[in-house]
Amino acid sequence: MNPELSRREMLALAAPTAFVTAGLGGVALAADHAGHDSAVMASFKAAHDGTLYTLPPLPYDYDALEPHIDAQTMRLHHDLHHQGYVNGINRTIAAVREMSGSGEIDGNKLSALQRNLSFHGGGHVMHTVFWATMGPNGGGPATGPIADAIAAQYGSFDGFKAYFKAAAMGVKGSGWAVLAYEPLGGNLITFSMNDQDTKTMAGSIPLLPVDVWEHAYYLKYQNRRSEYVDAWFNTINWDAVNAIYSMSAKPRG
Numbered sequence: 001m002n003p004e005l006s007r008r009e010m011l012a013l014a015a016p017t018a019f020v021t022a023g024l025g026g027v028a029l030a031a032d033h034a035g036h037d038s039a040v041m042a043s044f045k046a047a048h049d050g051t052l053y054t055l056p057p058l059p060y061d062y063d064a065l066e067p068h069i070d071a072q073t074m075r076l077h078h079d080l081h082h083q084g085y086v087n088g089i090n091r092t093i094a095a096v097r098e099m100s101g102s103g104e105i106d107g108n109k110l111s112a113l114q115r116n117l118s119f120h121g122g123g124h125v126m127h128t129v130f131w132a133t134m135g136p137n138g139g140g141p142a143t144g145p146i147a148d149a150i151a152a153q154y155g156s157f158d159g160f161k162a163y164f165k166a167a168a169m170g171v172k173g174s175g176w177a178v179l180a181y182e183p184l185g186g187n188l189i190t191f192s193m194n195d196q197d198t199k200t201m202a203g204s205i206p207l208l209p210v211d212v213w214e215h216a217y218y219l220k221y222q223n224r225r226s227e228y229v230d231a232w233f234n235t236i237n238w239d240a241v242n243a244i245y246s247m248s249a250k251p252r253g
Contacts (some may be wrong), residue, residue, distance in 0.1 A: 048130060
């Protein structure tokens with residue numbers, strides 16, 4: 001068995017990672033095909049160097065999101081937590097290659113590797129999109145094509161905001177709330193994610209995630225997640241969300 005597994009082969013080996021692989025890779029492929037060039041694409045391209053997954057730099061200064069998200073939280077969250085997921089997925093991929101090359105597939109080890117790919121891969125993809133879809137002078141109602149899609153799916157921006165916040169508040173412990181594009185039906189979907197295990201419809205592309213792990217907000221908001229989510233809405237970069245949406249959504253005909 002070839003020890004040099006492609007990312008496509010790894011996807012077949014580890015089904016729970018379908019969302020994260022399609023989420024980041026699918027957007028990047030669509031953007032490359034369209035010749036799209038943006039700050040969002042720069043972040044996505046910086047998330048993998050062709051050999052290893054890598055930590056993309058923040059597209060703004062650590063203090064750029066204040067007063068909504070403080071600089072110390074941003075520094076710790078990006079430099080330490082996100083880097084940890086990058087290290088974790090690279091270690092896991094190396095272990096998958098080693099096991100594949102040996103020709104001996106241990107079922108228990110394979111199951112553990114699948115969980116690690118989902119967890120660390122989910123962490124890397126979700127954080128990459130999280131940083132890219134925030135920015136200074138953000139917030140307000142959605143604008144552009146994503147605003148029309150939100151109104152069609154949720155009735156109004158206020159309806160979406162209430163639904164999305166409920167998803168964020170409904171996470172038990174650590175996790176995310178995510179607005180994603182589901183390409184089969186051409187729909188927007190909003191869901192809660194426990195931890196970073198990306199168990200949802202394969203191929204769905206994250207457009208707008210909010211991290212509700214306590215490390216994302218505890219220094220400033222302690223246990224007041226509701227206040228943090230309200231503040232996060234003031235950081236959304238709708239131009240960035242529209243860039244991902246335009247790269248992801250297929251014209252419906």
